[in-house]
Amino acid sequence: MVTVTLCTPGTNASGNCVKIPNVIVDTASFGLRLVSSAIQPSTFSTLTAEKDQTSGLPLAECALFGSGYAWGTVHYADVSLSGETATSVPIQVIGDATLTTAAPSECQVGRPLVTTADLGANGILGIGVSPNDCGLACQQGPVSTFYYTNAGVGTAVSVNGQITNPVSMFAQDNNGVILEMAQVSDTGSPTAQGTLVFGIDTQANNALAGTSATLMRTNENGNFTSVYNGTAQTRTFFDSGSTVMFFPDLSIPIDSASGYYAPATTVGRTSILVGASPASTVLGFNIANGVTLNASGNNAFNNLGIYMTRQFDFGMPFFYGRHVYYGISGKGSTGGGTGPYVAYVSS
Structure with missing residues (x-):
């Protein structure tokens, strides 16, 4: 979670500002999405509603997540994070009361994410490798489950009108981010601390060059290929927005009630990262008994997993004890070249 400062667009983040705490840092999505109730009315009233280019009607968007769907309006706002400012950023306002039309049926996948209680946070800061959440496809025509009146x-929505990763609009340090998390105990920790760093190879504290990091080129969604148990998982990604690691392994006992992997003792596993630099990197990880971990009363775990087919989601447990880099598409760095890419080193 981070705190985001939201202000009237075009004021260089100085007019009618409100600080919004407890916003999820999500490295597998793109753009800022805030629950409407978390935005102070005096600030929200100054945010410019984006209009559909054809009909002139206010613009709305549906965003799909593993935990459900978010339906809301699109507004422009100035966004400030730790002194870095992005002006007139298109953001999604979830649960905006002025949007009286229900989400289209194709958007209603899973449960609706409307309130802070639904989301478990005041919003989502999507800072993955794409500068926006759809790209040229949505500019060329309507794409199901994205933009609507x-x-x-x-x-259709032009690229510069789509929900945008604020980091890509910073005046400097705009070519990527690093999520740096301290290690936690193998039995879990009550809390976990880390740092979200802006820019890659732009300042003394954000070097990728010379770190001997493992680096993977990705597609626009941040996906790359791994091989697990002899099977290629073409949808592999590093995702701080997932609380556990999601992957398919029927050799590990699964708790039927919760879906957590629940081995009698902690098991070690490895995944081969395809196309990595250096090549054929083997990434090791542990999986402990999820039922026991969750009964501990702790909140942060480095070895918690759930069975899921057709993908390998290295969720939050992967991040503890590592610096994980995200190079934004179309932007370059000395150590990573031109994005999109992801990289990591152990801290």
């Missing part, structure tokens, strides 16, 4: 009709 407030009447629920699918529509």
